[in-house]
Amino acid sequence: MFTDNQLLPISALQHLIFCERQCALIHVEQLWAENVLTVEGRHLHDKAHDGPSETARDIRIARGLWLKSNRLGLIGQADVVEFHRGGVVRPIEYKRGKPKKDASDRIQLCAQTLCLEEMLETDIDEGFLFYGTRKRRTKVEFDASIRDLTMRKIERLRQMIEDRETPTARRMPKCEKCSLVELCLPDSQRFRNGVAAWNDRQFHCDDDVDDVPETDPFDIGLDLLEPR
Ligand code: SF4
Structure with a gap:
């Protein structure tokens, strides 16, 4: 079990999957810079978090719910969590743009789910990603393969941060979109x-x-x- 001051942010998993060096610059070297993509993403999350929790029909909707897992050593915040009558729980994460080719969004949502399962002592079999361009939900099933992949990324994140490892810079097409390119x-x-x-x-x-x-x-x- 990890103590509260050993918890790592769930959002770091997104950085890790995008680029391990970017993750290390942010979470080891403590560097940060904004670009238009990060600002748009932050505004979308702020919008999703804003507003009171509410109950509609048989669903309680919680916004900006804080999540924590001492077992996995993670902390974060869910955009929306739906609590359905009968005990069904559904996490929902809002994303700018369209679905990504990589598994980063599903891994982030799965990590949130692992925290919720520990906090609520329940099982959650699916959640949703809401993409700004599609304006509709995409279902994510939390099967063994996404859970295993998420666990491996959490382990890699912890190893990199504890070892204070900053990987070598390497120019890639994705560097054009990286807010840290001027620092990297x-x-x-x-x-x-x-x-x-x-x-x-x-x-x-x-x-x-x-x-x-x-x-x-x-x-x-x-x-x-x-x-x-
Ligand atoms: S500029 Fe490229 S190599 Fe550097 S952190 Fe960003 S994505 Fe990674």
Whole structure:
């Protein structure tokens, strides 16, 4: 069991799945920056949390419910949790845009569900993701595979934060959407293996930064380029 001061934010799982380096910059190095996507996402969550809890027909709707699991060492906040007459519980998470290709939204919702199950001593078999562009719910079934994947991501998150591990920057297409790109400096990897190697690569049009194998940037003093 984890103590309250060992709890990790559920939202960090989204950062971890998007990019492990982004997760480490935020949760190990304590860096943060906004871009239009993060601001839009925050406004959507604020809207979902706002407003009183209410009861409609046979459903009690709780907004902005705080979640905690000392077993998993997680803390967070659910956008909406529906409590149906008869004991059925349904977590609902609001997301900007459309469903993602990766499992990050389902993992976040599953982690919320694991917290709710522990808090309420119940089983929850499904929940929903509400995407801004679709404007309707997408059902998520909490089967063994999503539960197992979520547990593995929680373990990886804890290991990375406890080891204070910040993975190497690596330029990827998704860096364009990353609010931390100015702090991360993914292009600094062009200098890996030394300036001479970088200069040499400039004259080879088939060079692709993504193909450069991973090395530790601190080996060549790139920590001087890292924000603190
Ligand atoms: S800029 Fe790219 S490598 Fe750096 S944290 Fe963001 S996604 Fe990860």
